[in-house]
Each structure stands twice: as C-alpha cells, then as structure tokens.
Amino acid sequence: xxxxxxxxxxxxxxxxVAFANGAGVxxxxxxxxxxxxxxLNLIAGLMRPDEGYVRVGGKTLVDTEKRIFLPTHRxxxxxxxxxxxxxxxxxxxxxxxYGRWFAPRREREIDFDAVVETLGIGKLLGRPPARLSGxxxxxxxxxxxxxxxxxxxxxxxxxxxxxMRRKLEIMxxxxxxxxxxxxxxxxxxxAVEEVVRLAACVVxxxxxxxxxxxxxxxxxxxxxxxxxxxxxxxxxxxxxxVRGESPLVGLTELEHPSGTVWLAGPAGPVGSTARIVVKATxxxxxxxxxxxxxxxxxxxxxVEEIQFDGPLATVEIALxxxxxxxATATKGAIDQLELAPGARVFALFKTTALDERxxxxxxxxxx
Amino acid sequence: xxNLSPSVLADLSPAEWTxxxxxxxxxxxxxxxxxxxxxFTAYALARWHFPGKTLVNGIVHLPLVLPPVxxxxxxxxxxxxxxxxGPFLASIGIVLSFRWTGAAVACAVMGFxxxxxxxxxxxxxxxxxxxxxxxxxxxxxxxxFFLVTLPLALPGIIVGAILAFAKALxxxxxxxxxxxxxPGETQTISAAIYxxxxxxxxxxxxxxxxxxxxxxxxxxxxxxEIIQWxxxxxxxxxx
Numbered sequence: 001x002x003x004x005x006x007x008x009x010x011x012x013x014x015x016x017v018a019f020a021n022g023a024g025v026x027x028x029x030x031x032x033x034x035x036x037x038x039x040l041n042l043i044a045g046l047m048r049p050d051e052g053y054v055r056v057g058g059k060t061l062v063d064t065e066k067r068i069f070l071p072t073h074r075x076x077x078x079x080x081x082x083x084x085x086x087x088x089x090x091x092x093x094x095x096x097x098y099g100r101w102f103a104p105r106r107e108r109e110i111d112f113d114a115v116v117e118t119l120g121i122g123k124l125l126g127r128p129p130a131r132l133s134g135x136x137x138x139x140x141x142x143x144x145x146x147x148x149x150x151x152x153x154x155x156x157x158x159x160x161x162x163x164m165r166r167k168l169e170i171m172x173x174x175x176x177x178x179x180x181x182x183x184x185x186x187x188x189x190x191a192v193e194e195v196v197r198l199a200a201c202v203v204x205x206x207x208x209x210x211x212x213x214x215x216x217x218x219x220x221x222x223x224x225x226x227x228x229x230x231x232x233x234x235x236x237x238x239x240x241x242v243r244g245e246s247p248l249v250g251l252t253e254l255e256h257p258s259g260t261v262w263l264a265g266p267a268g269p270v271g272s273t274a275r276i277v278v279k280a281t282x283x284x285x286x287x288x289x290x291x292x293x294x295x296x297x298x299x300x301x302x303v304e305e306i307q308f309d310g311p312l313a314t315v316e317i318a319l320x321x322x323x324x325x326x327a328t329a330t331k332g333a334i335d336q337l338e339l340a341p342g343a344r345v346f347a348l349f350k351t352t353a354l355d356e357r358x359x360x361x362x363x364x365x366x367x
Numbered sequence: 368x369x370n371l372s373p374s375v376l377a378d379l380s381p382a383e384w385t386x387x388x389x390x391x392x393x394x395x396x397x398x399x400x401x402x403x404x405x406x407f408t409a410y411a412l413a414r415w416h417f418p419g420k421t422l423v424n425g426i427v428h429l430p431l432v433l434p435p436v437x438x439x440x441x442x443x444x445x446x447x448x449x450x451x452x453g454p455f456l457a458s459i460g461i462v463l464s465f466r467w468t469g470a471a472v473a474c475a476v477m478g479f480x481x482x483x484x485x486x487x488x489x490x491x492x493x494x495x496x497x498x499x500x501x502x503x504x505x506x507x508x509x510x511x512f513f514l515v516t517l518p519l520a521l522p523g524i525i526v527g528a529i530l531a532f533a534k535a536l537x538x539x540x541x542x543x544x545x546x547x548x549x550p551g552e553t554q555t556i557s558a559a560i561y562x563x564x565x566x567x568x569x570x571x572x573x574x575x576x577x578x579x580x581x582x583x584x585x586x587x588x589x590x591x592e593i594i595q596w597x598x599x600x601x602x603x604x605x606x
Binding site: 071073075076078085087098099103154 | 494496497499503505507511514515
C-alpha cells in the first residue's frame, strides 16, 4: 500500500499530488515537465515536500505535520534510473550485492539466484559495467534495486534511453519482477504503451496536478485526459479477446464487441484478454461500412463528443458494447461528414500500425 | 674535473646518505599527514556551500603564491618555540622548531595547495547520481563516501599525493626558514646541495646529491604513472 499526498513549490512551478494504491504497479504518467519526476523524488526522499506525507506499507517516510523525514538511505526504496547509474568501479556482482549489504539481515527476503535467473544476467556477473550493452545495464540496475529488498520499487523512465528492440526485451522482465517478487512498484513514464502494459493504476499528472486516476482504460478514456496530451501521444486503450493467429504469418485476430482488430504480431495465448493501444492519429472515420479499402480493422460506434483545437479536432467514439476510441481529424473532414454527437461511425485503422508494441496483457492475466 | 659516472652513488658519504634518508622520511611523513586534511578540504570545496568558502579557498592556496620564505617565517611565528601555538604544543610534547618534524610540517603546508587542487577536480568530476543511487540502496552518506566517492576520486587523490610528495622533496625556502639547516636533523638533499655550493670545492658533493635527486624524482614519477594507469584502467567504464 502506498499513500502519497504532497505539495511543493519550486520557483513558479507548484506541485500538488495525491494518490493511493495497493499492490501492483502504480504509473505516474504525464509529459515532461508535468511534475511526475518531482513526485518520484519526493517519494524517494531526494527532495522535501513543503506540506504533506508519504506512507509505504503503513510506514511513514515523510510527514510535515508530524515532523517526520526519513533520509533516502533509511527509506528502503529501490530506484531504477533512466540511465542505469551502475557503480563503474565494481563488477556486476558487486553492484548487485551493494544494496543487500545494507538491508537488515532478517529482511533479506529476495533471493540472489532467483533475481539473477529472472533477469537473465548470470553470464554478466564477473564483468565491469563498462562492458555491458544498454539493455544489459538496465537489467543489472533492476536487479540491484530489487536485491536491496525494498518495500517499494521506483522506476524513473527506465526504458526511455533504450531503442525499441531493447524496450521489448526489458518490458517482460519488469512484468516478471512485478509478478514474481510482489514488491509494489511506482513507474514513471510518458509512454502510453508502457503504462498500459504494466500498470494496474494510472495517475495522470499535468502541470503539477492529478488530472485523472484509475485503471488505464478509464484514465485514457476521457476527453479531458486526451486533450491534455500532445497530439501524437493521444491514444486509446481497447480491451479484447485473442481469437487466434491467422494462418497468414504472425497476424493476430482480436475480438471486440464492436468489431475485429488485426495485429501484425503476437498478442498472447488464444482466449486471453489483451489490451492494445491505438494512436488517435492512426484512426480513420467513415460513415458507412467501408468495402474496397485495405484497412482490415473496423469498429463501429457512435460519436460522443467532438473537441476542436485549431484546424484539428479530437473525436470521442463510444464503441458498441464497451470502450472508447479517440480519433483526430481535420475540422474540414468533420464538417464534410457532418459529424456531430450521436452520429453512427465506423473507425478504421491499418493492421500495419499495430504490432506487439501496442499490446498490453491485462495484469491479472499475466500473474 | 667533475666525476659524471654512475659510480657517484658509491662515493656518497655517510652524511650525504643521512640527508637522503631524511629527505625521503620528511616527504613521506609530510604527504601522509596532509592526506586526510587534503581529502577533507578538497571534498568540502568541491561539494559544500558554506559562508567564507572563497576565504578558505584563498588561505589554502596562499603557500602557492607567497614567497616560501614568508610561509616559513609565518610558521615560525605560529608554531615556533616562542610562537603563538608553540608553548601549547610544547606542553603536550610536540616540538617542531629545528626538528625534522617541523620540516615535515613546512613541506606539508607547501604541498597542500597542489594536493587540494588535484583532488578537488576529481571530486567535481564524479557523477552525483552515482551517490544518489548509493543512497537509495541504503548507504548512509558516510558509507557512500567511502564506497563510492573515494574510490571514484582515487586517480585524482593519487595525483594529489604525488604532487605533494614531489613538492616536499624539493622544498627549500620554507623549511630552511622554519627549521634551519642542521645536518642530521633538518638538512634535506636540497639544503645539503645548497651547503655544498657555499663551500670551496663542494661542487662534487653537490653533483652527487643532484644525481640522487634526479633518480628519486624519476622513480616517483614512474611509480605514479603506473599507479594512476592501473586506477584508471579499473575506472575506464565512466563514459
């Protein structure tokens, strides 16, 4: 259980963030400069709040009213940085054991071999960090934080410095850490895919305030949260059931009450529930069921709301059955189709715009 | 004619050997006693913000810019038998004036700015986020200092110590002013060479000691290169 309620003024920026979550991953989501990293620093004790408290598992880390402030090294919090910050003068093994040495003997519950095995870093133990690739370094950094046997793991954009292939390699490891070692996690990111994939609870932060809080589909399913995002970051979360892989190489069919979604890549075992992230800029709207067109994924629904923003508009569609989809279109197109709240529409997107990067297993299905 | 063959070492008189050993002893002791103070001062100047920091920095660097004789005279005023702190030091059994220990203190003071400069640079070059990482892993500031900061600053600390050692070996002005030039007690290689040059026919003795000084300097330089090369090899990972 983590409870955060903090206020802090830095220059002209004011931060006021409050949230609470149980087990699993809590994602702090927002654009850069939104205050999510500042919140993380307050939890880690790298900064002091002007007012408020942070509690983890019933233990108070900071409380301005009760005049409690635990310094970072007494908080028992593992922090994984964007650039792994491994100690260059120690071997991988020494790095891994560093935090363990400071943990009270009775609380060294996390097994060294289990962590090494989970993260696949057995062959790296004798090497200096200089001779590791970016992805390997981040694995070791995760192991190092985990082996300090923390009460809470903090991830500060751990994948931001990695290329797409490495991201896809590290993400399942973070999921395994989440599921196997049962340490609560706070995960800071501005990437929708990561947040949707990993988090049970998303705290959306914008300009120092909590804009929305809840499960990913809920949080990304409101017009307000969409418009607080930069245009290319606006994305919807769809939940569907994996129907099976097409004999055509690698294509996956995902069933949604309002239609079928095709993915160019795997999405999990047949029958399981999958979440996918669809960018608003990838969605095309049509008034009639389209026929002679290459886009294979077609979902039906009704326009709920249209919000204009200069020459562009964001359209919110209530999909038949369940879920919400957001699409960006030009004002001209909206006028030409005479789109208005209540209108029936078909939303199309190209299969090639979706692959395993957009897939997020529902957290309950993964454990 | 002057004898330039390597056999000069064989001709060294017992008094000259005494000067050599005394020089080495003074330089080693001067380096060792200034090491903890140097590390502390360098760290404080690199990391802390405190009132009067500029003043402290100035005082540390003073021996570098003052004439050595002035520094030696100030030591005499402060630590001499009749100096400001002399009687107090004498009461707890520490007598510095006209003793080799005083020479070590003079050498330590003269080498201090060089030592602090090198160490300060290496502390400033350390990535602070490594120390933050250490803190999140449960290490207190003191542990972090000894396990992360100090090892990472090691190349600079070695350079600082070598510079201070070299300065101590060559120190002349402050030493001779503070503790004079007493054979067997405060007469270092430099002071002995100086004495030789002041007497007729002393050139040969001066030359013998000059060769010794060159050998010591070369050995120290090569040793420092090797130590530093190894320390840097271990830290090669900093990108």
